Amino acid sequence: MADLLGQLEALSKGARDAIARAADEKAIEELRVRFLGKKGELSAVLRGMGQLSAEERPRVGEVANRVKDEVEALLDGARRRLEAAKLEAELAGPPIDVTLPPRRLLPRGHRHPITRATEEIAGIFARLGYEVASGPEIELDWYNFEALNIPPDHPARDMQDTFYADESTLRHGVEPGTVLLRTHTSPVQIRAMKRIGEPPVRIICPGRVYRSDYDQTHSPMFHQVEGLCVDEGITFADLKGTLAAFARAYFGPGTKTRFRPSYFPFVEPGAEVDVSCSICGGSGRIPVRAQGQADEPAPERAGGSGGRELREGGASGPPSGQTKRCGTCKETGWLEVLGAGMVHPKVLENGGIDPKRYTGFAFGMGVERMAMLRYGIDDLRLYFENDLRFLQQF
Amino acid sequence: MRISLNWLSEYVDVPSPEELAKRLTAVGLEVEAIERTGTGLDGVVAARIVASEKHPNAEKLSVSRVDAGRGEPLQIVCGAKNYQVGDVVPLATVGTVLPGGGKIEKAKLRGVESSGMLCSAKELGLAEEASGLLLLDRKIAPGTPVAKALALEDVLLDVNVTPNRPDALSHVGIAREVAAALGKKVRMPAPRLAEQGAPARDAVKVRIDAPDRCARYAARVVEGVKIGPSPLWLARRLESCGVRSISNVVDATNLVLLELGHPLHAFDLDKVAGREIVVRTARPGEKLTTLDGKERALSPEDLLIADRDRGSALAGVMGGGDSEISAGTTRVLLESAWFQPGGIRRTSRRHGLKTEASYRFERGADPGMVIPAVDRCAALIAELAGGTVRPGIVDCHPREVRAPEVRLRWTRPAKILGMDVAKDDARRILAGLGFEERAADAEGATFRVPSWRADVSIEEDLVEEVVRTKGYDAIPETLPHGASDTPAEPLEARAVARIRAALEGAGFAEAVNFSFVAERELEPFQRHVATGDGTGRALGIALKNPISAELSVMRTSLVPSLLKNVAHNLRQRIADVRLYELASVYYPNPDPKQRPSAEFVEVAGVILGRRSPASWATGADASDFFDAKAAVAGVLEALGVEVRWRPRGDGWLHPRTSASLLAGEDVVGDVGELHPRVAAAFELPRGVLAFRLSLDALLRAARLVPQHRAIPRLPAVLRDLAVVVDEAAPAAAVEGLVREEALVESVTLFDVYRGAPLPAGKKNLAFAIAYRAAERTLTDAEADAAHARIVKRLAEKLGAELRG
């Protein structure tokens, strides 16, 4: 018995020494087989137990089990140690080249700046309770002109060179010369009033409009956003407040608005609305940067509402203290961006609304211009060329 | 309208140009530009020629000594011949830079020193042509700056006059606005008319046959005139406003036009047959040669100023060549009339003739100015051309054009403006603008609109007059009261947002193209529109007056525009293109009375080039049908639309590599490779992929609000199935048969194999199938039985063989 216990003792010691020296997983496995395997040392010792007495057997068995547990624990410990060392070694290795470009399975998509500007404008008015309305682009003269207080021989028709449809490509039933491409989004006012019936009416109508003029600064197709608010007690002061709120939301919190009398046949009184220049902040001058990058618009920041604050942050180079003429507002400090006014009583009537009871205001703006001011686009033609080098900037 | 400040200040006291511009803009007469003239002539002074002799070394030159007011006379070499000793001429002194850019320096000309240059009107930038030195008034003191002597220093305002304000198309008109804005008085021109001889009515008769078109026709006769050039001040005055100087008589009419805003016409009375003026509409087939030399076929709607025999002017638009003032004219018939605006506009447009006269008449001339204008002009002609004015006006006045009376309730401004306007304020402002108070009571007052303000006819107009004078700045800023109902975002808007997000997420850039294209570009799409009574056909709604044939038909498909965009980008050496557009296509509406067109929103896209962006990390495979299908599937999934894919898409697609999408019987769209012939027509390479989807069809099939289903808690049994079927058997058909087995929960096609050891015309499809029962744990035996049923069904229906 003492012999067996001695063997077990020796086995235990041998295992401790060998396991402590094990350098890898393979060595550990070999040691496991050597000590604990079916043909291993422990089995060899236990085979000798057959010669022991019934009293001795449990004692030796107990020691053998302890030795077995001990060796197993040592093997586990060695394994964990090795794994930890391996992990440490892996973690300590050289980093991958994180500057390699990302793995893009698809390119990034882009939304056209006109859509972006339209969505922003409509979004601001949605927060003010305006609903989006739409109407046909191929319109009847009545909706585009007459209902808007522009009778057939009215000189205001000169303000808008009109495309007319060739009646032979329409169905029978239209008067010759009465089908046109809408020259503004204003006909939607009439259609919307007729559809909604009883005020309140609060709509915004973005869309394509057409005028037969094509040069550097005119496109035969462009985009407008029209707004209409009709209810009891609506006043010019409400118009001013609404557009001032819009201008601050679109161009930035410090933006000022200025109303000047003007003429649009479908409103009375009518106004042109200027906003303080978003490029120079209304001063008419812009700082000259040392690196001469003051002209380039800064990229839009995520979640930002644009405007001057963001642009300033984006220009690089220290201010040199000098200023130069702001080309965007031609040094006036103001940008003409909107036409507006109180809806003409005849227009309300044509929309089926009683002008004795209700008043309303309407306004309109050109989306191309709004987008130009927001994104620093300087050439109208870029919008419709659909050059990816342009589109990918948005 | 160009306004000369020198001129304007004859009628009203004006502040500084900048202040004036601000005030005019503030009342609605936007000043778009301020231009200073006569500033380039700083070193040019009047010089008297005191001696002149021939140049010793040059035939064509002479040497003059001039007194330029500097004590010592200056020696000048000069090439002109049109002067005498004693004349006063402009001298550009040394250092002057002339308007043409030439700098005057002290120089020797053929050996003789010259200290400056004597100038012609052309050299001073005052005339297009000149034949010699500009001879100045001999009374001008030598040394006087020429800009001052000729009153060349001026400020010109470019005023944007809106179409409702014809009254502001003149210097007196602007003066009225300035006076009202600044609380000043207008000094109206007061012609001194010395009438002489037999009455005018003995020289000419006037008859109006179309009183609805011409409410008044007043004529004066000036005799013994001598036609000649206008004096420099008059020519300058016209030119500064952009009107060319022609002759003294014609210039007089133009001066009055720019001064009073009333168009006048001068006839050579001796060319007026029968000494008779008839205002009538044109006769069928009648022709008239207008002053611009064009013979015009007239419409019976055109109004003519005729003599006994024929037409002599297109009334209110342009005179005729036959009765024109010429060098030999001695007797002038001066016309001042009031024409109905609409008729003038129609004639002007019909003949493509836009003149200063038609521009004003079609906007509405001032009926109150007919007589003052003819008086003023007659006096001016007598003064300039030396004639005498016959007594009296031949005044034919069949119809009174009366300005309306408009009532203003004192409470109305507050209702419209949201700002109280004091009764007295309103009265004072309206009076200042020429509105005459006719009656008043506690609630309001009635005002007679001045004759020149044809644009004012309702109460709101009066409110505008008041507020534009007070300034819009006075109005407070408020927000409309009360929130309106918040409707749910319309279905269409939500769908559009999801479509955009899906396509942009799939790498598409949004394009925006013109709605009109060239007719030939629509041909491959063959989406003919029904015209006329429904039996006619066209490729799309065409424009009558397009910019060009390239932009002449409203598109019935977005695809051609996108194909042009692809071609553009290829020319820019951009090889990988993914573009989409979301816009309307246009068809005639069968019932066009309220809506001539039926407009449908479509979304279309194109793909060309690599599947993934060029990169170290991805392959360089070219996109194919399944990339386009993926983009379309992304849209469908975003909207919850389920479709069937039917081989062979629309005719513009490659018949073998394209498909139509159907939801029920509804064609939702088409997708595939562009037909090689269409690609060629758009000068594109093979391999362009394209799709189009109808928003309406998508909306009909959309399920925008997902419905929750419980997550399965019980385990599924997974089995793979590999079957060999005919090449012609669609994968969807195989999958459909698999799904007929009730226990099948999901089917994923994970491999398609063709080639050895399979025979030609066969393919192997490998599916991963999940079997699951809703209420219990499925046993392997149950799943195996289901699997066997599927294999049997596939064998029966498709002749499919299980692949070992």
Ligand SMILES: [Zn+2]
């Ligand atoms: Zn600016």
